[in-house]
Amino acid sequence: MYRIYFNQRCLAVFPSDDKALGEPDAVLYSPGKFPELADLPKLFDESPQITKLYIPSEKADVTFKQLCTNFSRVMAGGGVVTNSRGEFLMIYHHGVWDFPKGMQEPNEDIRESALREVEEECGVSDLEIREHICDTYHTYHRDGQFVLKTTRWYKMNYLGNGYHTRPQAEENIEQAIWVSRADLPKYMENTYPSIKHLMKRAAAKEAR
Structure with missing residues (x-):
């Protein structure tokens, strides 16, 4: 699918x-x-x-x-990060709640891209990358081209002791916060359909 x-x-x-x-x-x-x-x-x-x-x-x-024949293709990596309290790391970006992600750099392994982007967008380190959850796909127009962006999502664990974050202001990220599992549905009301699909896939893998 x-x-x-x-x-x-x-x-x-x-x-x-x-x-x-x-x-x-x-x-x-x-x-x-x-x-x-x-x-x-x-x-x-x-x-x-x-x-x-x-x-x-x-x-x-x-x-x-x-x-995909007529698309220009780009690749990104992202993370669904949880801490020892079972909270999820989310960002508020362009008026929507999202998970941290970003573009793959030349000659960079996509797992490295995912880790780097989480660290840069949220100001956290001490991350452990786990299994691949799924890929999501969305489109946009850039410089007259029709672009298909593939984001490869990984489950990650935050191994640090503190819970301070530092949202990446230069990328217009307004907030980076830890969200409890109980509160997660509220944040899912204001997110992208691709993120809702991602979380369904993550929940299905967790239930196995």
Whole structure:
């Protein structure tokens, strides 16, 4: 399953038997009815009346690669960080709650990118990177190009004793705070759909 987010809207590839294909507000892709797969993201971007466009596929990896043909691709790394009290490290950025993440630098391992970005955006160190949670995908326009950003998310542990943070002001991060598990749903009300998807995947891995 792949979900590409266009702000609050979603273009997704699902197995042909996935229950999500039956969602009442989803438009299903069928060959002949829509343009070629490579042209579909541009069509979806220009069709705000469609909030969900789902593509059934027996070969999701192949279908996703076809969808991405006309994108310029960039890679980022991020972390879902918890401390010894079970609290989550969140940032407030552009009026929305989020988890720390940022762009991969040239010749940098993506795990190193994820750790570096958490440290820079939140002003914390003593981090231990754990397992990969999932990748999320979202789009934006830059310099006339249609960009697909892949963010690779990792579970991380904060091993330090203090809980002081220092939000990265030069990146317009207003707050970096520790959020209890009990309070997390409140913060999820003002976040991106991709972050809600990330936390569902994280919870599913935790339950195993």
